[in-house]
Amino acid sequence: MPTGPGRPQSPPASHSSPRPSPPTACRRPRVWTVARRPGKIGLVSEPRTITDPADPRLADYTGLTDVELRRRREPAEGLFIAEGEKVVRRALAAGYRMRSMLLTPKWLDVMSDVIEAAEAPVHVVEPGLAEAVTGYHVHRGALASMERKPLPEAAELLADARRVAVLEGLVDHTNLGAIFRSAAALGMDAVLLSPDCADPLYRRAVKVSMGAVFAVPYARLDPWPAALDTVRAAGFQLLALTPAESAADLAEVAPHRMPKAALMLGAEGDGLTRRALDVADRWVRIPMAHGVDSLNVGAAAAVAFYAVSATP
Numbered sequence: 001m002p003t004g005p006g007r008p009q010s011p012p013a014s015h016s017s018p019r020p021s022p023p024t025a026c027r028r029p030r031v032w033t034v035a036r037r038p039g040k041i042g043l044v045s046e047p048r049t050i051t052d053p054a055d056p057r058l059a060d061y062t063g064l065t066d067v068e069l070r071r072r073r074e075p076a077e078g079l080f081i082a083e084g085e086k087v088v089r090r091a092l093a094a095g096y097r098m099r100s101m102l103l104t105p106k107w108l109d110v111m112s113d114v115i116e117a118a119e120a121p122v123h124v125v126e127p128g129l130a131e132a133v134t135g136y137h138v139h140r141g142a143l144a145s146m147e148r149k150p151l152p153e154a155a156e157l158l159a160d161a162r163r164v165a166v167l168e169g170l171v172d173h174t175n176l177g178a179i180f181r182s183a184a185a186l187g188m189d190a191v192l193l194s195p196d197c198a199d200p201l202y203r204r205a206v207k208v209s210m211g212a213v214f215a216v217p218y219a220r221l222d223p224w225p226a227a228l229d230t231v232r233a234a235g236f237q238l239l240a241l242t243p244a245e246s247a248a249d250l251a252e253v254a255p256h257r258m259p260k261a262a263l264m265l266g267a268e269g270d271g272l273t274r275r276a277l278d279v280a281d282r283w284v285r286i287p288m289a290h291g292v293d294s295l296n297v298g299a300a301a302a303v304a305f306y307a308v309s310a311t312p
């Protein structure tokens with residue numbers, strides 16, 4: 001591997017003296033080098049310090065707080081942003097290709113193995129410049145711009161699945177991320193999204209899910225709600241989760257006994273639309289106490305996922 005002044009150095013062989021601090025600046029001009037590592041020959045980039053917020057190499061990271069802009073830009077440009085060490089590592093482990101990484105100097109050491117393996121540019125910026133570019137104080141000073149993969153068809157995911165979540169109109173990235181996290185933790189096989197659901201790879205959803213959006217496969221169901229027929233045709237019972245009094249108690253419905261169950265969840269506010277409720281095989285309710293009329297959709301999803309995954 002190259003050992004220029006811009007690359008974090010290995011600890012001394014004796015390990016008796018303290019590990020040297022990571023470099024805070026990378027002064028060599030940007031060069032691509034060929035690295036030879038056991039079992040691997042490829043192009044790698046050394047970290048390069050950038051001091052101009054208008055540098056075009058930082059384009060993927062501009063205006064991260066402008067939700068509307070990013071919602072349009074990221075899918076159109078085929079990218080998404082992974083934020084924080086764990087999330088970046090999980091995205092890579094899930095096979096997403098890195099376009100570039102942006103680090104503040106103190107993260108060079110923590111991310112040294114990722115940098116070494118990276119086949120994409122690694123940009124080093126001071127915290128103030130990171131804030132000027134992204135629009136917020138980047139607490140977890142490691143961001144990566146990742147390349148999206150093509151989404152699978154719903155039918156493809158349903159072929160091997162037994163438990164799926166079907167989300168309608170979920171536009172809140174926090175709720176979406178929380179649902180993916182529960183879906184992963186509680187063993188759901190896939191998440192299917194109505195066309196108007198938010199993007200699971202939007203930064204906030206990725207962050208709240210702690211990278212679970214990379215672990216649970218998802219697809220869009222389009223046209224909506226007609227495409228729910230695809231789910232039924234694959235052998236699934238469509239269970240509409242609703243707080244309506246007329247719905248059957250979740251415990252009585254016992255979804256864990258069903259060979260294949262699809263749990264439909266609606267958005268905060270309006271819940272599942274009448275059209276979606278009409279397509280469902282059954283309406284299912286989590287009983288409420290103390291006069292509470294409904295659960296947050298993320299909480300309802302976690303309860304339902306647990307109920308469907310319980311061993312009979």
Ligand SMILES: C[S@@+](CC[C@H](N)C(=O)[O-])C[C@H]1O[C@@H](n2cnc3c(N)ncnc32)[C@H](O)[C@@H]1O
Nearest residue numbers: 241242243265266271272285286294295297300
């Ligand atoms: C905040 S609720 C929406 C409330 C809305 N007023 C309604 O009647 O559906 C958001 C979603 O969470 C799920 N949910 C919330 N509380 C529930 C409960 N007690 N039983 C079943 N599902 C529930 C439903 O899927 C619902 O669409």
